[in-house]
Amino acid sequence: MGRTLAEKVWDEHVVRSAEDEPDLLFIDLHLVHEVTSPQAFDGLRQASRPVRRPDLTIATEDHNIPTVDVDQPIADPVSRTQVETLRRNCEEFGVRLHPLGDVDQGIVHIIGPQLGLTQPGMTVVCGDSHTSTHGAFGALAFGIGTSEVEHVLATQTLTQARPRTMAVTVEGDLPAGVSAKDLVLTLIAQVGTGGGQGYVVEYRGEAIRSMSMEARMTICNMSIEWGAKAGLIAPDETTFAYLQGRPHAPQDQDWDAAVRHWRSLITDDDAQFDHEVVLHAQDVAPFVTWGTNPGQGVPLSSSVPFPEDFADANERVSATRALEYMDLQAGTPMRDIGVDTVFVGSCTNGRIEDLRTVADIVRGRRVADSTRMLVVPGSARVRLEAEAEGLDVVFKDAGAEWRGAGCSMCLGMNPDTLAVGERCASTSNRNFEGRQGKGGRTHLVSPQVAASTAVLGHLAAPADLPTPASV
Amino acid sequence: MDAFTTHTGIAVPLRRSNVDTDQIIPSEYLKRVTRSGFEDGLFAAWRRDPDFVLNLPGYAGASVLVAGPDFGTGSSREHAVWALQNYGFRAVVAPRFGDIFRANSGKSGLLAAQVDEKVVQALWDLVESDPGADVTVDLLERTVSAGTGIEAVHDSFDIDDYTRWRLLQGLDDVAVTLGHADHITAYESRRPAWKPATLPVRVAD
Secondary structure (H helix, E strand, O other): OOOOHHHHHHHHOEEEOOOOOOEEEEOOEEEEOOOOOHHHHHHHHHOOOOOOOHHHEEEEOOOOOOOOOOOOOOOOHHHHHHHHHHHHHHHHHOOEEEOOOOOOOEOHHHHHHHOOOOOOOOEEEEOOHHHHHHHHHOOEEEEOOHHHHHHHHHHOEEEEOOOEEEEEEEEOOOOOOOOHHHHHHHHHHHHOOOOOEOEEEEEEOHHHHOOOHHHHHHHHHHHHHHOEOEEEOOOOHHHHHHHOOOOOOOOHHHHHHHHHHHHOOOOOOOOOOOEEEEEEHHHOOOEEEOOOOOOOEEEOOOEOOOHHHOOOHHHHHHHHHHHHHHOOOOOOEHHHOEOOEEEEOHHHHOOHHHHHHHHHHHOOOOOOOOOEEEEOOOEHHHHHHHHHOOHHHHHHHHOOEEOOOOOHHHOOOOOOOOOOOOEEEEOOOOOOOOOOOOOOEEEEOOHHHHHHHHHHOEOOOHHHOOOOOOO | OOOOOEEEEEEEEEOOOOOEHHHHOOHHHOOOOOOOOOHHHOOHHHHOOOOOHHHOHHHOOOOEEEEOOOEOEOOOOOHHHHHHHHHOOOEEEEOOEOHHHHHHHHHHOOEEEEOOHHHHHHHHHHHHHOOOOEEEEEOOOOEEEEOOHHHOEEEEOEOOHHHHHHHHHOOOHHHHHHOOHHHHHHHHHHOOOOOOOOOOOOOOO
C-alpha cells in the first residue's frame, strides 16, 4: 500500500524502532528562542553534556524583545535576564544566534524559511507550538516543551509515537478578498479546537495548490489551534521557486539532487488517511472570532451566536463564559463590534505578503480616530523589505505605528500589551483570555479584515470601505 | 525526575473545558530561567477572583486537579506543567489533553490521566459535595478512585505504555536515548550531503 507524505517523511527519519516503543526520530533542524530554552541548557550543563549538533541548531530572540528603541538595553530586567541568558548559552554551547539588532533576527518561524533552512522532507522542531508553520514546505514540523528541547540539544533526536494521519482537502478556489486565514479559521470553527488531536494533517486540493508559500505558512501555522500535532503541504514548483537562491538552499548539483528527492514527497494515490475532511473554498467568506478560543468564530457577515444554540453542554458553558469575558451580547452583528486596537503581525500573518495586503488597503486612507494600529513585521528582513517598497510610509501616513520585528502583541510578553477591557482585531493566532494582555479582548482576523477594521473602527472587510479620496 | 507509582491527595474540581496553557500560566510569568518558582503564575488571572475554586479553603493543599475536556491546549510552554507541580499538583485528571501538554507532563513527572467524561463528572460531584475528599491515582493499576458507598468512583484511566513505564521508573530520557548513540551516529553517516546546516553561516546577497 502507498504511503502518505507524512509517513514518507517520518520513515526517512527513523533512527531506531523497537516493538512497543516509540520511534527514535532524527531532527534535521532545531530552532531555539529565549523563553523555552534556558532550563534546557541548564540541564545540559548539570549533566556535562554538549549540544550534539550545533550545526543543525539556530537561535533568535523574538518573544520577549521590545519593538521600539531596539538599540537600547531591554527595560524589563526579567526579560533582559532571559535574553542575556540565551546569549550566554549560545556562546557557551556554540549555537548560532541572531540577536536583537541583527539583520536576520525575527520570529523564529519567519527566519527559518527566510534563510532557506526550512526545506521539504525535513523534521523541524522548536520549543514553540507554532512550529507547524514550517509544514508549508512539506516538512514534518512540530512544537515541543523544554524537556524535549534539552533532549534534542543533547541527542539531535526525539522519541515519538507514530501519529495518525488526516487529509484536509480544500476543493475549488477561494473567492476574491478571502484569504488563507479566513479558510483556516473556518476550518477550526467546523472541527473544533480538539478536532486534530493526535493527527498529522496534510492540507491538499486546488485551493492549497494555488496558494503562495506565505499563505500556506498561515494555514500550517494554525494547525495547533485545532489540536493537530503538525500540518503539512506537499512541496511543488511554488515551494522550489520560493527556496531557490536563499542563503541555505542547496546549490548547483546539490539543488538538482534535492529537487529530485523533493518531487517524491507526495502522498501516493493508493495511500490511506486515517481521517478525511473536505472543504469547499468557494463557500469561505471573511471570518472572525467572537470568543476565547480559535474555534469560536463566525463569518463577518454573521452575528454573535446564542450560547443556547450549541448542542454540546461544554460548548454552551464555554460560550457563555466567553461572551461574558468578551463583553458581547448574543445576536450583535459582528460588524457592529467597535475595536480599540488593530494588531498586524505574528508568525501567522507577519510576512511581507501580509504587509503588502494591509498596505494596499490602508493606502490613501486613515486609521479611525478611535483606533490605534500596530504593524509589526515578522523579521528584521521583512521590515527592511517593506521599507524598500515604501510600505512603512503608507502605514505611517495612515496613522499606524511601524515597529521593529518580534512576537510583540501576539502574546504580550514584551511591553506591547492590551489594557484591561481593550478590544483588539488581531492577525495573530490565539484569542485566549488575557493572551494579548491581562483583561484584553481579542478577535482573530485576516490581514484584509485587520486593515479594513483599522480604517472603519469596527470589524469590517475591504468591501465595506468607501473609495479613498486619493490613491 | 522522581518516579511515580501511586498518589492520594485532595482533589480540586475545575469545571472548565478548553483550559489553554495561557490560562494555566500567562506569558508574563514565563520569564524565569529556572524550573521552580512558577506557582505564583498558576491560573494567575482566575486566582484574582476570591471565589475561584483554588482559593476555597476546602481545597487547600490539593494535589490532584480534575478538569474538563481539552486541558492544556495551545502553547508548548512546559512552564504550565512546572506551575502545576510547583503549586503542589502531582496529577491532572481530564477527558482530553492538548498533545504537547501531555508530552511535557510525561517528561516532567506530572501524571496526565485521561478518563471518560462521566468519570470527571462523578469526581466533580463527589469533591464538590465533600471538599477536601481524597482521590487516588494509581499508575500501576491505571485507576482513579475516590469516595465510599454509593457515590464511590473507581474507574480506569488511559496513558500510553511507554510514558507509564518511564514515570514508574523515573527515567532520565536523555540518558536512555544516549544509550542508543550508535544508532544516531549510523543515521548521521547516511544523511544526504545536501541537507541544510546552520553552520557555517551563509548570508543573503
